[in-house]
Amino acid sequence: MLCTLLLALSIVQAPAATDTRLPLAVLYAGAPGTEREIDWLAFLRANFATVDAVSLRDLTARSAHGYDVVVADWSWRYADLDAPDVLDLGAGALGYSLSEPIPTPIVMVGGIGGEMDRKTKLRGL
């Protein structure tokens, strides 16, 4: 009885685990099924309250609707680390562009940012 009581007391008095995640809904639009996607989702879920994933190829104003921020990402796009200007048009090919305005704020990661956004000052060099 005493043990039960002490246990109950300790549960009541134990400091509640603090949820440090930020109260934002984030949509990760990346390369589905890749280790990179797994890495990104673990990071985002540790830091934001709501995180979902979609293929970057399916990113539209409609799929982004309801989220606070989109993170747009893709796999490494180049054939050779020593020739980063040479696009690997095999598995890394994307062919995605921001063809329609997306009102949701977008964080564009790495090389894909300059590729998908050709009409603004963020176009890559």
Next chain:
Amino acid sequence: MRLEHPIFQGPRHVELEFVTATVSANHAVYPPSIEAGETRAWLVQQPASTPGGRVRPGLVCDGYGFEDSPDCEWISSGSNSKGPMAMAIGRQANRFLWGFHESPSHLTQSGRDVLVNAIAYMDQFDGVEPLVVARDGRGILGARDHAIVSAHYLGVLARSGTSNAPIADRFPERVRSATGLQPERTLAWYRANLEFLVPAGPGYDVDDACVEFGIGNRDPRFVAELVGRLERDPNDPAAKRLLARYVPAAKSLTGGALAGWYDGARPFLYFTDRGGFEWRVDEPARAAGTPRARVGRPYVLR
């Protein structure tokens, strides 16, 4: 780097890890010219944690004139071969560039913290549309700073004993005649005329009408002087041509309508090289009644 920017302030606490980095020799070509050497740099990605111990390059975009519209924030360059202004972190409207390629587990702790802050920072820009975008299938223009870059590049070629033929077509005939494409003379010519430049067929040239007017096309006094001159003489042909060329939003206005337009637009006017070497009104800000806030002063090559 703009360390005072909100993405370095919170909500996650950030302790930047600084290392000594080598500045590319290319940086001497790009204004503000930085000589090759070693400098202090923020370590964002962890080379040791990546396959092969090498960081895969990401992306930078053109930092020259990036902040010539009030929807843009240049936040940081990065290690790159395209100069100290090449932008690795920055924002235009509701779009944010995080130019580093490596995924979060290959970032430093401060890299991850700043990335979280950047995502949180962007939440406030829902629905904010870019002010300057490419029109009619054309790309975004380059800022006049590129005239200086090209002049510097002439010097690089001369010092290496290489012909300047491959880049001669970056200069209009007047510049070629006036300078012979001698590096120092070309640089001096462009520096002397910087405030009067416009895009030419090749490269950048002086707008003679602007020189005659006597005020640089991006000078804050430009529109006020033009409006004043047209108030005094509504049929002044030179002033009318300059208004049509540089202030397209007001090109059909005259007399009291022009003066009234200027009074209302003045706090929201901006000059953009990148958007067409013209004065524009930040209409969303005017509708809201307040000019947009900026972090730091925009970099402008003088």
